[in-house]
Amino acid sequence: MKAKIVILMTLVSVIVTFNTVIKQQVFQHPEFRKSSSPLSFGINTAYAYPPAVGILSTSKNCLSCHVNNGPWKDDDKTVIDILDSESKKSLKQPDGSFLIEVKRGVQRTVLTVIGRKNDPSIAEPYRNAWLYIDPATIGTSSLSKFAPGWDINLPMSCRLAGDKLTGYENTHITSLPMTIQPLPNAKNTEIQLQLMLTKGESMKGNAKEGMLGNYFEKRVNLIVEKEN
DSSP states (O other), X not given: OHHHHHHHHHHHHHHHHHHHHHHHHHHHSGGXXXXXXXXXXXXXXXXXXXXXXXXXXXXXXXXXXXXXXXXXXXXXXXXXXXXXXXXXXXXBOTTSOEEEEEETTOOEEEEEEEEEEOOXXXXXXOEEEEEEEOGGGTTSSOSOOSOTTEEESOSEEEEESOBOOTTOTTEEEEEEEEEEEEOTTOOOEEXXXXXXXXXXXXXTTBTTSSEEEEEXXXXXXEEEEOOO
């Protein structure tokens, strides 16, 4: 008798826990979930939100969801840089693009540095979002939208500003490492660094409301360095 009671209580506990998890998921983001079939018994199909630029949609950049309405449009005070992680040397070229050269099969780590020079007259952006993407992959079925043949550990991020980095003492920035490696089939290619400086919070279901942001786009050339 005791064994039956224990089994019954365990079964009830499992059912209650399962239903609680399902209800929490549905009620927290009901607009992003949809029942997969009338017989799904509460199991839902998840939908990406935001529409994951270049990953799950045909959107070409952040402006498919967000507005370019912030006060940080002046490039002379905006910090957008890619540094070699060891030497801290900028990889920016005279034409404003960036050049990342790596030997085939070798890993190289760079720092993505984004933010603003200190300016008391303008409120600082406190969140920076960025994405490295090969525009040719937008709209394709591939889950990876980085350059084909190149391995990468962190092609995108959304990070609060406030990182400290030597040489950027008078700035309000984010700084995050990214490691890339050309695989055997890697080719020289040009990708984009798409980014936004933001402040505020987007309204659920309407990312164009409630947040200030400025969009920027930079060219990044990936070169397979020739062996000596």
